[in-house]
Amino acid sequence: QLEKAALLAQVISHVKKLKRNAAEINKSCTIPSDADEVRVEVETIAGKLIVRASLCCDDRPEILADLRQTLSGLHLKPVRAEISTLGGRMKNVLMMTSEGNFSNLDKHLFVASVHQALNSVLDRVNSREDFLPRTSFANKRQRISPFASSSASS
Template sequence: MKLFSIRNLVLIYFYGSCIQFCSKKLKMDKAALLATVISQVKELKKDALESSKGFLIPVDADEVQVEPYDTGAGDGTISVRASVCCEYRSELLSDLREALDSLHLKMVKADIATLGNRVKNVFVFTSCKERSNDADADAFQLLASSVHQALSSVLDKASASPEYSPRTTLPSKRRRVSYFDTSSSSS
């Protein structure tokens, strides 16, 4: 009886699972099988993203989105829905509050969701100014760009922080040097 290592068993199981995903099981080499599995995984990821549109789920990439929002109040105010998705850090909420308080907008709604170390914050704002029909598009553009700029500055602040940026240089450690010749053999 041949004994398999755990790694080999996992690989055999994975290969068998990959074959089940494919419709053309019989005459397919490993490269074609892998290409088919990768395309199906991409399709499943796209479907999962589309099906989660209505839910508040953080995504893998840092992003800021600002879009018009209809509060249904009909009082003539301009409303926007803004979302920021990024990696969680301890100062994030205070940085968001500081950036958004500087805009002097009325916050109607705020939601937060976390998944692992990712966080997504969604805000609904209304402007305090009344809308005029002529300047409606211009007022929204100004409001959307100022909200986008404020939220982007929070993301930029996180990426500029040395605590959260990846190490690009190796730490300066002293190199060990041996003064003995290790290549000579002792007999």
Template sequence: MMNGMYSRSRSRKRPSLTDHLYRPFDFGAGNFPCVYGGVLRPLPIPSSGAGACTAGELSNGGHNSHHDFLEAKALAASRNHSEAERRRRERINAHLSTLKRLLPTANKMDKATLLAEVIHHVKELKKRAAEVAKGGPIPTDCDELSVESDGDDEKGRTFIRASVCCDDRPDLLVDLIRAFQNLRLKTIKAEISTLGGRVKNVFLVTSEEEINCGKEETQSINCVQEALREVLDRSALSEFSSMGSSVSNKRQRILLFDSCSSYNAI
């Protein structure tokens, strides 16, 4: 009998870990699987009390966190916009303060009046600049040569107006006068202005001989233009030569410095 009981107890199979891992559970009764002691077991979900949490509450919690994120993002964007607007107003006020300092009569003006006064002042400055340009020659950054007829007088003399703009050099005026003398032209009026190393010469000349209007006048203008063109080319060549001589002198100084350094090293 004891042997029978022992055989029945031995025939009963002991559950293994694999059986517990793959044993199906009933999740319909509020159980939830968990690992406890190395074995997957059902864990009951509390139905009430402090630890109770329903699926609706979990869904509402995720929705609230997303809503809070959107609110924080909108708040940050609003702050950035306010900061950019504040900096823009500060720049505008700084520019207006500068304009107030430039205008003589802008102590107490609102923004609209100040801008209107600035526009009026700029127009006046442009008008004065145009009047100054008409009153006398102003050198430009580009080399210019202009020769044209300027009418004649009651004696039948034909006048030619010649304008030359180039870099200033010591013998430029002498070369221009010599060019007119070689063409037997007499200088009636000369206007010379310099600015930043540039010079503009405007001459009113007339021929010592009578020039008939038409073909002879055109030939005279062409001759004057060619003569002045040679003076301009000579000026450009002189400038290039001066640049080359300065480079040559610099090389000589460098070679001299190198030779002195070599001598000192010896």
């Protein structure tokens, strides 16, 4: 009985370790998910505020310009950007820095500002999609047959 309990404890410990490892890998993974998502994390290193922001959404050509325009108003210096696309989805992971002294309250307000800015980009992308024609292949041009007619003949 004691051996079974010890084995079960080892298995539980191993499963917890695997879950932590999977969460860590998923955190740094740049594969786009199926759901629209905005994440913002911040930490202070050597007096600099390091911001890691990610945006996952449908792949649209105007997103990069929107991101640049939106984030330029926050006075952040881009350090690194990772962009991945898969199946009509895209994920942008941005590392940025900001000089200055930030209290904990300032950090929370700053994170909220960055999060709100990225959500506004996501909202603009989604509002544009409402006016696009629906096709099964969103990234493909719609083909129109020269023989198709708008009226049916009887």
